[in-house]
Amino acid sequence: MSVRGKGAWWQNRFHDMGARITAPREIVLDILHETDDHVSAADVYVRAHAINPSMGLTTVYRTLDMLTQMGIVQKFDFGDGKARYELVNNPGGKKHHHHLICLRCKSIIDYTEFLDDELEFINKTQTRLSKKYNFNITDHAISFYGFCERCK
The missing domain is CATH 3.30.1490.190 (Ferric-uptake regulator, C-terminal dimerisarion domain)
Structure with a gap:
């Protein structure tokens, strides 16, 4: 189930913060929405690159950072030196x-x-x-x- 499309739950956040909804940002959101894991930026990059080969690791890091600052994504450090990410509470997703x-x-x-x-x-x-x-x-x-x- 994709997070893309009209009325996606996160679109208001983008609008409120004056941020553009770009294809790479939607790809990262889709990846996070479709996984039950706590994924690293490298995990997201591998999946994103398979969808859009022109998407770089720097774009993934910047997107995850932006989504974290917007409160759409939560960043975790579980003590192993590797940041992990997941979507915050969202309709149809994890509570x-x-x-x-x-x-x-x-x-x-x-x-x-x-x-x-x-x-x-x-x-x-x-x-x-x-x-x-x-x-x-x-x-x-x-x-x-x-x-x-x-x-x-």
Whole structure:
């Protein structure tokens, strides 16, 4: 299922920020939409280059950076020195989730179990932190590190 086409959920962000919707940007969004993985820029580049051979790695990096700044894509560092990306909450896509990261094999598990309990606590904490430090919190990322079933 492509994210392209009229009425795509991210088009308003582009419009609001005065950014153009280009073919390379749409290709990167399609790739991120079609994968369940947390992909690196190199992973995106390999797939993008297969779709459009003239698309370079620099374009992929710039596009991912722009989409991250726009709040369309979230960038993660899971401690292995390799940035990974995924789309933020979007209609028909992944919903808010947290991560379990295996320290040995580097597998990443998205989980949504217990989120209601976690989010209740997090919302209270965010409210307190916002008040105490006069800080506008816009998002959070939670990752637990350990060993997966295969590696323990």
